[in-house]
Amino acid sequence: MTGEAGVPLPPPPPGPAPALSLRGLTKRFGATTAVDHLDLDVPAGSFYGVVGPNGAGKTTTLSMATGLLRPDTGRAVVLGEDLWQDPVRAKRRLGVLPDGVRLFDRLSGLELVRYTGLLRGLPRDVVESRAVELLDALGLAAAGPTLVVDYSAGMTKKIALACALVHAPRLLVLDEPFEAVDPVSGATIREILTAYVAGGGTVVLSSHVMDLVERLCDHVAVISAGRVLAAGPLDAVRAGVRLEERFVALVGGHKDLTGSLAWLQTGPR
């Protein structure tokens, strides 16, 4: 696309400054290009879903947008601050739920949320009351003194979300927040996030569950092979059909399996 030296990048859309603005983000791992000159604008106050097939570069993109992975080229502007120019300032109002990283799991749930708050430089009494409140809201109050290493996958996801929320960020970047979460907890998380957006916060989340994105988000971007195939308000992207149909049509690659894998139906030799 654009973003090569000398080629002007597309201007940000008119209106209020976007909460997150990615320009020409590129990441190569050896010979493979995981993210390829990716541009994306997330309007402030939006509930933004990023969807894409496995290996599309969702996690790589979100990692570069949150300071976890240094891009080869490109910029990430978080609430007006250039993340890679001034990481400390940009991270101040950013909350992150990374996917596939461990937690300090020899701490109890309560200790972990407290720890994250203290790392953010919050005063101890504020951290204390917020941590208790968050655990309560997420249904983890009883598990507060248990070591995180003994948590189930869903509980771990929820405690990581509490860590992302403890400093009251204005932008939340959540990588697969609903993975391994049971329906009841999922409903709780949805409720918290919807209220957060209603209060003026911005959420960016990645998922490959189309139904969920369709129900929850007001904006959506379809990413494949490290590029944005379509992005914008939900209704504009899905263009009158269901998001899943639109997604398959955009991404392509659906295979007709008639006649193959016959041995799978006959059982072992």
Next chain:
Amino acid sequence: MAADRPALTAPRPELVLVRLKLALLRGGLRRSPWQVVALVLAALAGLAVVLVAGAGLLALRWQPVDVAGPVVVVVGGLAVLGWALVPLVAFGVDETLDPSRFTTFAVDRGALVRGLLLAGLIGVPGAATLLLALATVLTWSRSPGAVLVAVVAAVVVTLTCVAASRATTTAAAAVLRARRTRDLLAIVGGVLAVAAGPLVNIAVGRVGGGLVVTPDGLLDRARSVAAVVGWTPLGLAWAAPADAARGAWGTAVLRLVLAVGVLALVLFAWGAALRRAEERPGTASRSGDRSGRTTLTDRLVRRLPDHPAVAVAQRCLRYWRRDPRYLVSGASLAVLPLVLVVVPLSQGSAVGPWLLAGGPLAAFAAGWSLHNDVAFDHSAFAAHVVTGLRGRDDRAGRVLAAAAWQLPVVVVLCVAGGLLSGRTDLLPAVLGAATGCYGAGLGVSSVASALTPYAAPPPGANPFQTPRGAAAATLVAQLASSGVITALSLPVLVPAVVAVVGPSWVGWHALAAALVTAPLWTVLGVRHGGALLDRRLPEVLATVSRT
């Protein structure tokens, strides 16, 4: 193994494992030139050992049996002991083929153990041991029967070595996983102390004998040690060919049979430890450990003002208590002075001078042991990255936590050493050397863990394993950091050594120098290491997450 040809007979799982290990080795070498360098260096070192020791074994060919026998038994027994114990305290075992990866395949555990055993031979230590064991065949080439016994014994003893290293590390890891963390320190410390006893005894037996210049004294000592060791699991296989060369065929066969029995027992123990690890797969202490406990250091840290660095320190202190990897590292520190006590005691000689070295040595090891602290966080370090924690706060917190418990331990060791040895006049020298080394260690470690982090066992994994591909980076980082610590400690070490060999008042110079350099190196290290970490956050995170 052409894919289109249906395999009529599936290859034996043992061979599949050996092939897998070779393929992984090849893959690793292709991916990183550093691994090639490490392998070449290791191979050269191994070759040197094989050539020197092999020449010795060949020379023993022309010595009487009652000379060659004890020497082979004592040295060989030490080698077996080394295989069994050294991975517990240093280096770890090469877990290229991590047994837990095979739990989902329907591999028979016997085949798994045999395959892992054969695969364990691949590598420099395995090859060197096999070559040297086979070199004893030359030593015993005195009759066809002796040669035959020696060949069998060499194979048995090599397999025993590999199996022993796996059995001890797997069993120790299982123990560490199973018990409440509070008890672990005592267990590990106890095991290592007990294990250190005989090792040191034998080593001292040899070294001490060497100090007595008469070769007869040395030989007498070796004979008396060999008479015992030759009937222990350590020496059975080594002693069998000597019996054969003497014509004592009954004893030779008996020892050989017992040696095979030892191998079978070790393999059985390994298999049992593997089964335990399989039954409680994954990670953690399922002890229902709750976090209510607070300790004195915890309470002290809590008194400190609200600051991210204090939060980091508090978290690190919890990890020193709850994480087996930290416990192992802490236990090794505690064992060091123990060894220094056991050495002279087993010799029956003056304990004094050794005790004086305990404090400074422990201080050096403690400061140095932090040089890869970030890697123990593994990808949980992402929390420090996304919260925008300043590098210097990260560094300062880790230093604070370590110093909170290590500095008192070091001072106690120094004072105890001085008092027990009756050389209180050397206390300033010893305290100066210890605190100086410790300060330099903290400073260098603060820079090193930002500059040259290398992959460490992930949380919940076997704390004794070495992650694949980390060998070269590990070696460089370890050597460089300990070298720099030594260099920075010279201002305290030189006067301290002068005080020991010359007038003891020079020790006050060491103490004075330490009071200046220790805080200086620590602060400089925290500051520079912090700035370095600020610039390299994503790169450090990528390195330490790579297991």
